[in-house]
Amino acid sequence: MTTLTFTPMTEDDFAVFWPTFQAIVAAQETYAIEPSISIEAARQLWLKAPKASVVAKDASGQLLGAYYLKANAAGPGDHVCNCGYMVAPAARGKGVARAMCEHSQQQAHQLGFLAMQYNAVVATNEVAVALWQKLGFSIVGTVPNAFRHAQLGFVDTHVMYKVLPGH
Template sequence: MITPITRAEFETFWPTFSRVMAAQETYAFAPDMTLEQAYQLWCELPLKTFVYMEQGEVLGSYYLKANAAGPGDHVCNCGYMVSEKARGKGVARALCEHSQQQALALGFKAMQFNSVVSTNEVAVGLWQKLGFEMVGRVPKAYRHAKLGYVDTFVMYKWLANEG
């Protein structure tokens, strides 16, 4: 079940969040971020943040926010995170599909991922299966903890029916 996240749910999700940050393989967030900083970044700054729960356990989360202001405020941006035990079980797909529905309900017309790490092949493949196009490549834009400098992709999907 996907619902708006609570503070208590984020705190339960914190071990997953902090492991992803510490790994430095997918997110350009400070690896030593505190729980308070992470909560503000993931839950307070975005427009909406949701959690995927199954049998009382937090398996994943995503945030949704405008990607830009003014004339670009019709394009949203999302970030997704899934616990290790939930990977490969359709949680990321469910979160992404839910985020697209929420984006449309909130008046957004498109979704853009600004920095998908090229070595995150599972995510890249899933986003492509869900209709996102690679519209750009930024060479050596991410300092991967194990692989050094790797490229990132800008991925985009028009969500609205009209032009």
């Protein structure tokens, strides 16, 4: 794995990221996002609404992945954050998701979050489930048939949770 730099996502970064985002949601294998989402709605979801949106780039400046970080709930639940990660197809299997997850936990801690929760990790996304578990997340619940996978039909999702370091 090459050294990654993490910077806040810009509008230009989002334009570069859009094909990755579009391909991932269109595949209907990992994200419960409408496959025909418009670029404007995707920009709002990934770049505008979250507390932080971050890109991971290699030494040459190529965008390898991106993540968002936001409160999982409002008011009395706003101390737990939620993140979403997407890795460019050419960068998969090279440690980008791990690096983004580790970075997002540091960011979340700096922003005052006490824990991180993933609301709907698709159970058939075994690589992600295993990685999140290696990074200290526990499956705290499973929702039967909560995701309509493009190839497999109805599959389960996991709720995964981790208290952030220092809390």
